[in-house]
Amino acid sequence: MAAEWGYSPTNGPDVWARLFPQAGGARQSPVDICTSIASSDSNLEMKKLTFAYESQSDLRILNTGHGWKVEAPQSGSRLEGGPLGEDIYQLEQFHCHWGETSAEGSEHTVDGRAYAGELHLVHWNTTKYQSFAEAAQHPDGLAVLGVFFDVGNESNDEIEKIVSTLSEIKFKGQFTDIPDVIDPTTFLPSGLGYWTYLGSLTTPPCNECVIWIVYKEPITVTEEQVTYH
Numbered sequence: 001m002a003a004e005w006g007y008s009p010t011n012g013p014d015v016w017a018r019l020f021p022q023a024g025g026a027r028q029s030p031v032d033i034c035t036s037i038a039s040s041d042s043n044l045e046m047k048k049l050t051f052a053y054e055s056q057s058d059l060r061i062l063n064t065g066h067g068w069k070v071e072a073p074q075s076g077s078r079l080e081g082g083p084l085g086e087d088i089y090q091l092e093q094f095h096c097h098w099g100e101t102s103a104e105g106s107e108h109t110v111d112g113r114a115y116a117g118e119l120h121l122v123h124w125n126t127t128k129y130q131s132f133a134e135a136a137q138h139p140d141g142l143a144v145l146g147v148f149f150d151v152g153n154e155s156n157d158e159i160e161k162i163v164s165t166l167s168e169i170k171f172k173g174q175f176t177d178i179p180d181v182i183d184p185t186t187f188l189p190s191g192l193g194y195w196t197y198l199g200s201l202t203t204p205p206c207n208e209c210v211i212w213i214v215y216k217e218p219i220t221v222t223e224e225q226v227t228y229h
């Protein structure tokens with residue numbers, strides 16, 4: 001297998017388990033969300049999912065080679081309730097997955113349909129673990145909010161603050177500063193209905209450590225905001 005994992009027949013998901021054993025596990029993400037078999041859970045409605053984020057400045061954006069990532073550790077942030085039990089999760093970073101065209105790009109699909117892209121807001125369990133790295137070794141270590149991107153005529157102002165910097169990081173491994181203040185709350189859709197399941201990191205090392213919370217309602221971005229090359 002090629003040294004670098006990717007999405008080709010020789011280094012893609014079908015062969016990841018050769019180098020990353022967890023990729024062969026029983027709770028691998030992403031999945032296709034089949035809405036006809038998704039069941040509602042009254043317990044989740046009783047324990048409302050709540051989030052609180054800070055606005056952050058002085059953030060840096062990285063070209064990961066598969067999209068962009070913003071390291072945004074927020075000790076004052078809290079994600080709790082819903083499927084997270086009694087534990088509190090703290091924002092660590094957020095990043096985006098997109099495709100060559102806006103016809104594809106999301107990692108999760110819904111009834112076989114891919115969205116133009118998918119934003120991941122990544123949190124770790126600060127009630128039980130001492131670091132993100134430690135949390136990523138445990139089945140309840142991370143909580144990831146997944147937000148689908150739909151392409152429309154409206155530009156998303158917060159996403160624009162991020163993608164407007166991409167021309168400065170054309171190559172994998174490059175960093176640049178984000179000049180604006182970013183409030184992660186603005187990435188979330190107005191409708192807060194979600195699907196949840198126990199899964200994994202969606203790319204190597206594919207640790208089975210993620211409680212997934214995938215919002216049903218996509219946010220709208222423009223074609224340019226999600227098909228940057």
Ligand SMILES: COc1ccc([C@H]2OC(=S)NC2=O)c(OC)c1
Pocket residue numbers: 120122144200201202203204205206210
């Ligand atoms: C080594 O750290 C990693 C590695 C892979 C992932 C992938 O899993 C999800 S979710 N999105 C991804 O790109 C990650 O995400 C937090 C963190």
Ligand SMILES: [Zn+2]
Pocket residue numbers: 095096097120202
């Ligand atoms: Zn991701």
